Amino acid sequence: MKRIVPLATMATAAALVLTGCGGAADEAGGGDDTTITFAxxxxxxxADTLKAMVAAFEEEHPDVDVELNWIQSDYEQKLQVSIAGGQAPTVSQISNTSLAGFANAYQEVDVDPSAYYSxxxxxxxMIDGSYWAVPFVxxxxxxxxxxxxxDAAGVPLPPSDTPMTTDQFAQxxxxLTSGEPPEKVYGSARLWYDGWLIAEGGSFYDQTGTQCMLDSDVAIETARFVIDAQAPDGYAPTxxxxxxxxxxxxxxIGRLAMQPDFGPWDIAKLVxxxxxxxxxxxxPGNGEPMEINGLGISKDATPEEAEAARTFAEFMSTSQAAQDLLTTTESSLGVPVVEASIETFKAAAPELDLQAFVDAVDQSQIQPSVAKDAQIRSDFSNALYSRTALGSGTEDPADVFPELxxxxxxTLDSQ
Structure with missing residues (x-):
């Protein structure tokens, strides 16, 4: 999923309208039903999982009709366009990392922290002490x-309940690495720099989201760690x-021993x-970044739509009937946010230790939401892979990172 593009840059494209945007009384039914749109x-x-969750909501709340707007590409850009063009969906899915770029288009919402297990x-x-979306996965x-x-290498499996250190992981x-390309068996999949930076205890930004941290020792050493991993005598592919x-x-098929960047959307593959x-x-280490998706309610919604949207968001977030549908043997949207649905989540693959996904909710740290995060990471990634040995370059990270x-x-100061 692509990240946020500043609203101002998308305003000229506001003619693009998401199918079904708006919201009004259900004219076809001729009754007092309220229709809301959900992007x-x-x-x-x-998409099928979300459709099932919406169906469960409509069964419990027959006076509210939810029209789904499934945006299959360039989600946040198209969402920005719809907002700029006055066609905002009543409710929209949003990642916590992108929330800052959309908060001014959402209503402040009430969130009860005690409803969640972490x-x-x-x-x-939360941004600046207020909630701007309701978490649901x-x-x-x-x-x-x-x-x-x-087994083939005579190496014991990592513990199922305790993370290895990053140094232990490398060892x-x-x-576990053996052979030569193209038959080489790698000890690890290619390491994602952004994720491994978190595992090593670093971060792109400080906790306030106002200070970049890319010139830190840990940022530079993480780059060297990843470069060493994919060297010709290393344990990860280039x-x-x-x-x-x-x-x-x-x-x-056994060409890899470990895949550190494994998300819940791949549970069905594993099953x-x-x-x-x-x-x-x-x-290993501090874990990789986790994403939490929330539901933002448009500030342009009518009072009737806003009330229906709040009911919908609360159902998706805290109702066991909805949360139980997040993961099945066929598909997984992610980990439930309420404790009552954890056992249902784990039952989707009882032979696997899905509790590891739940434990990671506390292991991971919430990264600050930065409005221009997409631009910052794109610029950084392009330079990182073109100038250093993480990609095609040859420059020392110690020379490159202070400039980056x-x-x-x-960019952060220009927000």
């Missing part, structure tokens, strides 16, 4: 492992090696593989 992203399985969940929807990361590769990954390849496919040696364990930090800070 969301996702693949086919995720304070990270409600806190993710968590997307944490775990590490998937292939026990067959461990184990090297032990950018070129991994291009166009599905790392889970590699894991399932479909009959090999009992596939398992999930915690991500200045660029980051300049």
């Amino acid at each position: 969301h992203w996702g693949n086919t399985q995720e 304070e990270n969940i409600p806190n993710s929807m 968590v997307k944490t990361k775990v590490m998937a492992v292939n026990g067959n590769v461990f 184990v990954a090297q032990q 950018q070129i090696d991994a291009e166009g390849q599905d790392m889970f496919d590699w894991l399932s 479909a593989v009959t090999d009992s040696k596939l398992a999930i364990v915690p991500v 930090d200045e660029q980051c800070q300049s």
Whole structure:
């Protein structure tokens, strides 16, 4: 999913209108039903999950009709366009990392922190002490492992309840690596720099989201860690090696031993593989970034629409009837946000330790929401992979990162 594009840059394209935007009384029914629109992203399985959750809501609230606007590409750009053009959906799905760029288009909402099993969940929807969206699903990361590769190398599996340190991970990954390309068996999938920075205890920004942290020692050392991992004698594929390849496919056939960046959307893939040696364990170090999705309510909604939208958001967020539908053997939108649905989540794949996804909700840290985060990360990534050995470059990260930090800070200050 692409991240936020500033509203001002999209205003000229405001002629693009999302199907079904607006909201009014149900004219077809001729009654007093209220119609609201709900914009969301996702693949086919995720869209089907949301459709089932909406159907459960409408069954319990027959006086509210929910029209779904499934935006299959460029979600946030198109959402910005609809807002700028006065065609905002009544309710829209939004990531906690992008919330700052949309908060001025949403109504402030009431969120009861006690309704959730981790304070990270409600806190993710808060900006400057106020809630601007209602949380409804968590997307944490775990590490998937292939026990067959461990057995072949005589290496014990990582603990299922305690994260390895990042140094332990590197040592184990090297032990699990064997052979030469194209038959080489890698100890790990390619490491995602942004995620591994969090695992190492670093961050793009400070906790206030006002200071870039890319010139820190940990940011530079993380780059060197990833470069070493994908060196010719390393344990992870390079950018070129991994291009166009599905790392889970590699894991399932034994070309990888560990896949650190494993999200809940891949649970169905894991269930479909009959090999009992596939398992999930915690991500090393501090874990990788998690995404929490919320539901924002348009400030342009009529009073009737806003009331219906609040009822809808509360149902999606705290009703077990809705939360139980988030994960099945066919698809997973993510981890429930209420404790009552955790057992249903784990029952979708009882042979796997899905509790690892739940534990990661507390293991992970909420990253600050920054309005220009997409631009900052895009600029950083382009420079990182063109100038250093993470990609095609040769420059020392210690020479590159201070410059990138200045660029980051300049963009951050211009918000």
